[in-house]
Amino acid sequence: MSEHERLREWLALAAADALDAEERRELDRHLAGCRDCAAEFERWASLAGWLKCLPTPQAPAQLIERVRARIGELAVARAERQIDQRTLVWLVVFSWTVTVASWPVVRLVSQGMASWLDVGFVHTWFWMVGFTAVSWLGAAVAAAMLAIRQRPARRML
C-alpha cells in the first residue's frame, strides 16, 4: 500500500476528529501537497458537519413527568419496604427474647418459687396456656399489620 493510499484511509477518521495529534499532523502535511486527497477530505468533512446538524428528536414533556412520578412511587415503595424490614427484625428479636426468657420463668414457677407461692401444677399450666395464647395473638396482630401496610405497595407494583 502506497503512502497516498494509507493516508487516504484516514480521511474519514480525520473528518470525525478521531486521529491522534501525530496522525493528524502527518495527514495535514499530505493534504497540503495532494489536491485529490484534499478534495476528498472536504467531502468527508461536509458529511461530518451534516451529521452534527441533524434535528434532535425531542423527549415528550409528559415523558419526564412520567419518569418523575414512577421514581417517586418507587421511592415510597422502597421506604415502606425498609420500615417493614425493620419491623420484622424487631418482631423476630422480640419473639426470641420472649422465648428465651420464658424458660427461666417456667422453671422458677414450676420449682423453687412454686412452693413459696403455693402454686400447684394446675396453676402452672394455666399461666403457660395464657402466656402462649398472648404470644400467638401478638404474632397474629403483627402479621395483620404487615399485610395491611404492604397492600398499597402490591397494588402499585
Place this chain on the structure above:
Amino acid sequence: MGLESEVARLRQSDPEALGRLLDRYQHRLYRYLCRLVRNPQTAEDLFQQTWVRVIERIRQYDPSRSFEAWLFSVARNLAIDHLRRRQPEALDEPMPSGATRGERLAADAPSSLDLLLARERDERLAEALAGLSAIYSEVLTLRFEEEMKLEEIAQVLEAPLSTVKTRLRRAIEALRRTLEARPGASIPRES
C-alpha cells in the same frame, strides 16, 4: 451547579438532583435511544427504565469515570436487552427517522426554499442513518450528535479504543455509501 455535585447529591438520594439531571439529559438520552431502537414509543419506555436503573445503581457508579458514559452505557444495556428480545431480523430493519410529529408538522408549514431543502436533506440523512446496522448508527450518534470523546465512547460500548476507531471509520464509510447509492444523491455542503 456542576455535574459532579449533582451526581454526588443523587448518590445521597436527593430528588431535586434527579430532576436537574433529568432536565440536563432528557433530549440527548432520548435521541440516543431513538437512534438505537428506532421506535419513539420503545425509546420512551427505555428512557424511563434507564432512570429507574440509574436510581437503583447510582451507588455502583465510580465517580472517577464520566457520568455521561455511565448513563449512556446503562441505557445501551437496556436497549440491547430489548433488541435481543425482538426477532433477530428486526435489528437491521430500516426505520423512518426519529423526528417528532411536531417537526414533521413544522416541515409541512410554508417556509423558504432553503429551509425546505435543508429539511429534505436532513430527512435523507436520518433515513440513511436509520438504514445502517445498529452498531454503526450508534457509534455515529455518540460521536457526532452526543459529541463524546473516543474514550467516553469506548466506556459506553465497553470496547477498546482501537475497536471504536475501526467501527467509527466503517460506520461513516457505510453511511456515505448508502447516501451515494441513492439515485441523484450526493453529499451536500453544510448549510
